[in-house]
Amino acid sequence: MTNSLDLEHLRTLIAIAECGGFSKAAAVRHISQPALSQHVRLLEKGLKRKLFERDGRTMRFTPEGEKVLAEARTILEVHDAAIRRLNAVQGSTIVVGSTEHSAEQILPEMLRSLDEAFPDSSTRFEIGRSTQLIEAVGRGAVDLAFVLDPSEQGPGRTVGRLNLAWYAAQNWVAPGSDEPLSLVAxxxxxxxxxxxxxALAAQGHRVEVSAQSTTLEGVLAGVRAGLGVALLPSAGGLPRGLVERGDLPDAGAVNLQLITRRGLRPEITDTALRAGTQFYRDRPHLQLVSEQRDVVGA
Structure with a gap:
């Protein structure tokens, strides 16, 4: 058993739990996925216990891993509180929120921009659903956030615009005219x-929500299992194991908005807006439905 625990390795463990997976946690921690996996392996080696186990195509915490995760949260809370009491924190912390749809794309770019513009400040990320992030910004827990706005009437400033597309499992078969269409949402x-x-009701479809989840990974898992179709932003790549359905109604596009808390320094808002808009300006394919995708029924 190890005599000490690396605080950065514990932060990685918490990031995996909060982000719901290794790849998103690596983006938030601004490290490569192999480096993140190495953090986990070193923790497992030092503690002599397995922290994760495979569940289909994903990894989940083992019961021992859940115990270590709880201890990691306690350790870091005590550590960070002590640092604050000792006035050892230099500069401020900028808390950036992002939806799962845009986290892997925008956050690394945002980290670089904020680090360059505010070298005396640190950056912390929060990953969540748009509704949760809007609430967090409203109460001041998050400084700024990139959120989806399907209503096109929400707060904030537009960073990019993403087409919406229908996705289904490769072997999914559309129901007959007398059967409801299953939706994963x-x-x-x-x-x-x-x-x-x-969109479905406007074309006369009867709809049944066959599965729902609080996370993007949960929605994708339901679609891959053949439980129904899902409407998601078309963000530059076809989700693994899925096809795009061109035989369902056009659902238009969705805005990616930047929202900021009241009182945030204008230069931080301007830096975030420039970084976000430049990211999409440099990658126009992210705002277009790719012609090379496997589109069924088009």
Whole structure:
């Protein structure tokens, strides 16, 4: 058993739990996925216990891993509180929120921009659903956030615009005219869910929500299992194991908005807006439905 625990390795463990996976946690921690995996291996080696186990195509915490995760949260809370009491923190912390749809794309670019513009400040990221992030910004827990706005009437400033596309498992078969169409969606409240229901109803489809989840990974898992179709932003790549359905109604596009808390320094807002808009300006394919995708029924 190890005599000490590396604080950065513990932060990695917490990031995996909060982000729901290794790849998103690596983006938030601004390290490569192999480096993140190495953090986990070193923790497992030092503690002589397995922290993760495979569940299908994903990894989940073992019961021992859950115990270590709880201890990691306690250790870091005590450590960070002590640092604050000793006035050892230099500069401020900028808390940036992002939806799962845009986390892997925008956050690394945002980290670089904020580090360059504010070298005396640190950056912390929060990954969540748009509704949660809007609430967090409203109460001041998050400084700025990139959120989806299916209503096109939400707060903030537009960073980019993403087409919406229908996705299904490769072997999914559309129901007959006398059968309801199965939809996999985010739990309410969710603007994408409402957009999907409205678009399908406008074409006379009867819809049944066959599965729902609070996370993007959960929605994708339900679609891969053949439980139904999902309406998601078309963000530059076809989700693994899925096809795009061109035989379902056009659901339009969705804005990616930058929202900021009241009182945030204007230069921070301007830096974030420039970084976000430049990211999409340099990558126009992210705002277009790729012609090379496997589109079924088009």
């Amino acid at each position: 985010f739990e309410e409240p969710c603007g994408l869910r409402e957009r999907a229901l409205s």
